[in-house]
Amino acid sequence: QVQLVQSGAEVKKPGASVRVSCKTSGYSFTSSDINWVRQATGQGLEWLGWMNPNSGNTGYPRKFQGRVTMTRNTSINTAYLELSSLTSEDTAVYYCARGTRNNNDRYFIRYWFDPWGQGTLVTVSS
């Protein structure tokens, strides 16, 4: 079955960077986008952007441009999220999630997320 397995919890100091990994299995890694979504404790869901593992192309919301980098290693079917210049407001659970483009919208980021990784808690504290 399709699985996304993320790396373990991280504790970082303000101003540092964090990298979270997302190892996929059960499908062709390059056939679907990988997205990242975060959730602060007791809060809602916020999309950090997408990456096409085949081309390496990425897209980030304005809010995160300059601070987020999404990369991949196709030899091990793994995607990475790096977030820099961390502040306490970045403390959250970070999820990777697969997004599959449908044929009619293959040039657009228009998809739901399924499945999701188990989540990685990133705590930013001095």
Place this chain on the structure above:
Amino acid sequence: DIVMTQSPDSLAVSLGERATINCKSSQSVLNSPNKKNYLAWYQQKPGQPPKLLIYWASTRESGVPDRFSGSGSGTDFTLTIGSLQAEDVAVYYCQQYYGTPLTFGGGTKVEIK
């Protein structure tokens, strides 16, 4: 950005009764050429990631019980749990995928009365 607004924030429903969750988008998520609404629903239980329930506003994901149904078009959508079961206690989110950034509603917490 398309803002998604859910209501209510929480609701308590008796076992076997109907639960109704609303989701409103700040602009239409109906794509006229294919007549599809770009709206999904997720269920999130404590300590778990969200789980896809419904996409295209009303298409149930494989394996999702048929007591879950989605309806609506344009800017107004509803998730209905036809007969609430104990395992349905969770937070439910809507998500639009018509425009970027992809955005979610604030969530609705469903509890047992």
